[in-house]
Amino acid sequence: MNDDFAPKLKELFDTETAAAIEAQKTGIYVAWRCPDFQHDCQRIFHTSRCFCDHSLSDHASYNAMSVKVPCRVPGCPCKAYQWIPNRPQDIGEFWLPKRPDFDAAAWRAKCKCKHTHNFHEANRPHRCTIKGCPCGHFMSDFLCAACDRHWEEHQTFFDSHKSRVEQGLPVGTDWLPFAEMPDLRNIALSGNEADDSHYLALKQFDTIPSQTATGNNEVVKFKGGKGGSSSRGSTSGPSGFKPTYD
Numbered sequence: 663m664n665d666d667f668a669p670k671l672k673e674l675f676d677t678e679t680a681a682a683i684e685a686q687k688t689g690i691y692v693a694w695r696c697p698d699f700q701h702d703c704q705r706i707f708h709t710s711r712c713f714c715d716h717s718l719s720d721h722a723s724y725n726a727m728s729v730k731v732p733c734r735v736p737g738c739p740c741k742a743y744q745w746i747p748n749r750p751q752d753i754g755e756f757w758l759p760k761r762p763d764f765d766a767a768a769w770r771a772k773c774k775c776k777h778t779h780n781f782h783e784a785n786r787p788h789r790c791t792i793k794g795c796p797c798g799h800f801m802s803d804f805l806c807a808a809c810d811r812h813w814e815e816h817q818t819f820f821d822s823h824k825s826r827v828e829q830g831l832p833v834g835t836d837w838l839p840f841a842e843m844p845d846l847r848n849i850a851l852s853g854n855e856a857d858d859s860h861y862l863a864l865k866q867f868d869t870i871p872s873q874t875a876t877g878n879n880e881v882v883k884f885k886g887g888k889g890g891s892s893s894r895g896s897t898s899g900p901s902g903f904k905p906t907y908d
């Protein structure tokens with residue numbers, strides 16, 4: 663294994679690892695996949711960007727019953743959070759960030775019309791807004807790094823521990839990146855393939871059913887309370903949170 667393999671791998675999966683740890687705590691799993699899949703293509707964290715170009719934490723509070731989570735950024739018409747690849751690495755373009763002129767903050771995923779997602783309407787069918795472009799709906803010019811299908815074949819899901827178990831989807835530490843490959847799993851968690859202390863600490867929570875049983879119907883709030891031990895809130899608060907039910 664070459665020297666920078668572990669730190670690079672850890673960095674690549676940091677957001678997804680954080681998402682898995684958060685989901686285990688709250689019992690709310692936010693994931694991107696094709697509806698017919700029994701695995702997720704992406705674990706979504708509150709910093710993960712939506713098609714509307716705003717992060718999940720800029721959207722309304724949600725719970726495990728949420729179907730459509732609208733954006734709350736003033737002026738943004740987005741009616742439902744939909745994950746979009748945030749980095750070229752998310753679509754397998756590992757060479758791109760190595761270019762000296764690469765600007766990570768400016769990178770956006772592209773449509774077949776050659777315009778990036780942020781120049782398409784936030785809501786379906788995601789018409790292109792560039793003047794003169796005939797594009798009537800966003801069609802990814804990239805394939806998912808996990809399954810090789812187009813972006814538009816995927817959906818963002820807000821699942822509970824229980825609903826995932828019923829669907830045969832992994833939960834708890836089984837949802838960690840590389841859950842089935844201990845060396846890589848340890849690298850993603852700690853940066854060291856031989857260090858399973860993080861994993862064992864998390865594993866303890868897999869057996870605490872009350873966490874997930876009560877967590878499912880509670881509201882996750884990210885605004886305020888930064889640095890608290892829990893991002894789980896029981897408040898429906900002044901935020902105007904209205905869960906959307908199926």
Ligand SMILES: [Zn+2]
Nearest residue numbers: 714716733738
């Ligand atoms: Zn938005």
Ligand SMILES: [Zn+2]
Nearest residue numbers: 712714733740
């Ligand atoms: Zn959005």
Ligand SMILES: [Zn+2]
Nearest residue numbers: 773775790797
């Ligand atoms: Zn387009």
Ligand SMILES: [Zn+2]
Nearest residue numbers: 775777790795
């Ligand atoms: Zn266009």
Ligand SMILES: [Zn+2]
Nearest residue numbers: 703806808809
């Ligand atoms: Zn996929």
